[in-house]
Amino acid sequence: MHSICSQATAVPRSNFAFDSHAPALPISKPINLRFCGLRKEAFGFSGLTHSCSSRVRFTSRGHSKRISASAENNGTPPKSFDYDLIIIGAGVGGHGAALHAVEKGLKTAIIEGDVVGGTCVNRGCVPSKALLAVSGKMRELQSEHHMKALGLQVSAAGYDRQGVADHANNLASKIRSNLTNSMKALGVDILTGFGTVVGPQKVKYGKVGFPDNIVTAKDIIIATGSVPFVPKGIEVDGKTVITSDHALKLESVPDWIAIVGSGYIGLEFSDVYTALGSEVTFIEALDQLMPGFDPEIGKLAQRVLINPRKIDYHTGVFATKITPAKDGKPVTIELIDAKTKEPKDTLEVDAALIATGRAPFTNGLGLENINVETQRGFVPVDERMQVIDANGNLVPHLYCIGDANGKMMLAHAASAQGISVVEQVTGRDHVLNHLSIPAACFTHPEISMVGLTEPQAREKAEKEGFEVSVAKTSFKANTKALAENEGEGLAKLIYRPDNGEILGVHIFGLHAADLIHEASNAIALGTRIQDIKFAVHAHPTLSEVLDELFKSAKVKATASSHVPVSEPVAV
């Protein structure tokens, strides 16, 4: 006989807050509705595997206007300039800066040695989104269960590899010409060739085999970006051992591909390859997959994006040697234990994708001419993106943005940094709050985040002595998500219950990448939860996930509210 009654009880997981009884701190009204805060960043170059390692280091507000004394050593700066602003590198960062510079009335030139658009447009975000769009649709069509639940019948879905590859390539060309045209239309001079800094406010550029041209500018922005980082021991042949540059051309869909690195790039490609029928083996040096993500999001993502798919993984191992396939032999990968350095395994696969992050592309920039030493290739800059020379002094009129400075290796971060620099050179001090820059991983479903992860927030809270609370909502309760039959997902809010400050938001679920901006804008503008929770969201939309998230946060009643204008407005 069952003589036992139920022994379990349940505690709702969502919406719980760490209620504390600490005295509420005197709250200052959110005074600063500009981008606020002075943040100094320090990263390794795991930028793309997500750069949230140690995001919070605050410096004092005092902006030291040190001017390099070494300027005389490099010749006299010219008195009149060809341009107000020269940008070296026409990627997304350079483009964003150029457009803003024109808006501010600066005479601007941009130097590009390769193609306009840089990594993002030609070998990164843009073509990969084309592939991911295909993989998302394939995934949907292949999911018999999903289709049946919607009442749809689809006969076997198939794809044409060349057609998919063409889609990616066409998208890149289209965006590239859009970028080029937008700059030309605004009167930005596009100078072709590799740019080199020859002295203060002086740049030369030219194609190989052609005479160099020297141009001068009042201010110079370095925006040369990055290239895929390939650890030593790995031989890239572009066919069977490839980087994202090659993978985006989708010249083949291997039966079995090993992906070295489980950050953004690796994860997105695993989504593409498994949708197209490949099996994937992840090789990750750290002990867990997706190391850069909030642990809870990572765990959920693993449950949805890894475990049910044709993916296995080796964690805590380095790939010390990867040999491309030749003479009928497969690609071989030698693995060693990341800690003991002892050989662990040898894998034989059809192809290997190296997604171990990106390295700055700063060779040949002529930085030695102005006494600047790169650090592992990155150009050292202060929080205003002004370049720091070997003696620790600021180099006047020289800035570096984007992947080349390594602060936050994301296209939109580069653009934001570029805009920030233009603001400064046009006389308005501006410091970009990197904690308000969202990041997204375009898997199916998507992952997005802004601000701190929970462990980072707790660490910071411990140091600075404040409370941290977490609120969560599920996509399962969202009408629109359920209508799409995509209820899998979670949104997580990390905040201060004492004053309602948003510390971080992490979303995993349908269209997470589009949903994050409500949170990132709130962080950028300093909006508090007690205020944003009164904002209205259209029903039924996915944005209600965030609406519910803000509403479920428990901010102490003592937290001051930025009272909105409550007078009735006639409409």
Next chain:
Amino acid sequence: MANILQTSFLPSTSSLRRTPISGSKGKSQVLQVKAKIREIFMPALSSTMTEGKIVSWMKSEGDKLSKGESVVVVESDKADMDVESFHEGFLAAIMVEEGGVAPVGSAIALLAETEDEIAEAKAKAKSQSSSSSSSSSQKAVEEQPKQIEEAAPDVPAASSVAAAPAVLAPKTVALGSAVHPASEGGKRIVASPYAKKLAKELKVDLGTVVGTGPMGRIVAKDVEAAAVAVVGTVAASPAKPAPVAPGIELGTVVPFTTMQGAVSRNMVESLSVPTFRVGYTITTNALDALYKKIKSKGVTMTALLAKATALALAQHPVVNSCCRDGNSFTYNSSINIAVAVAIDGGLITPVLKDADKVDIYTLSRKWKELVDKARAKQLQPHEYNTGTFTLSNLGMFGVDRFDAILPPGTGAIMAVGASQPTVVASKDGRIGMKNQMQVNVTADHRVIYGADLAAFLQTLAKIVEDPKDLTF
């Protein structure tokens, strides 16, 4: 027609679990439960919740629990919730693994009061899960189609993948070696990620699976084939009493057994292969005479037919090829003739390896050995899933002609009818009596064309009508 089903690639985990069904209905005992071992139930986390999914176990078996401590995270229709323990004790046995779904109110784990009771609780968990499968056989049966359905969408995806051009085996008619260079003589098992996953799911030991992927790698369908084979050999025997139900109740709907489910799915899968058929009438007087002569030496008709077929195949390698991915041929390196054999509750296809090279006497002995093993359900996977060409013979029933369905993964199958005395007009204008049999080959037209089969059959007829080469 039903006799080619053995090679079906089909996952079926539940075969083993189903075995205790045999007449244990009365035994579906209510377990004795001592108060010291408590069950943790799937809680109802919302008014609409009927079942919950285990997101993660926060404790593992053997961990100590204190009252109020969270044990497990359950996903309901609304949100993920922590489930707390109401009692102190040890988490003795987890009955529903992470990712598993359990109805509200069903036991998901056992809690032992003391450490000593953990073992007892574990035993109980085991008996409980088996009794639940027997007492609710209806449910077990319901689960199967679901599992099969889940696995189904993946298969076409895997097979439709184009291999990377750079790693494709040379396109010449080079015969690929079956030994994986990485396996270091079998020391290491090279299996694709999905194959590994499936093997775990279907409880197949990868060490016993023969890889057919690039360079001998084990791929998903090898595991599926091995799993089906296990069903055929292991599960078929204890299930014996079940299919031979004394009275079939007319007008009832009976769910498929695992085997029937496997067959069904395999048959449906065969529809994705464009097949065609070519028939031929072969005079067997010479073969019959030869058979009579060497029968005393233990030679069987099956071995003779297999040998003749193999010799014909040796001259027509394309008929011994197969198409795995829709993009390429695989010219099989050896001629392995699979011969369908009916066994209790199913059928199996023992394989005569290298039938073209092995002499007829050895082949006959080998055949006898295989049939004995098959009857005793002792065939090893490589003895039934490595066929490159299948023979199916219904002649013993007096069937004069029939048509076989091509087993997925092979290029052709030959249906052999009975050899019968027939009145034949000969070329010189006489009418005489000859023994003739009809054969009918079904082949995959993606790789084998009409002329290929015709030429192959002509060669086969020549060999059978002049069988001296069979005994060299």
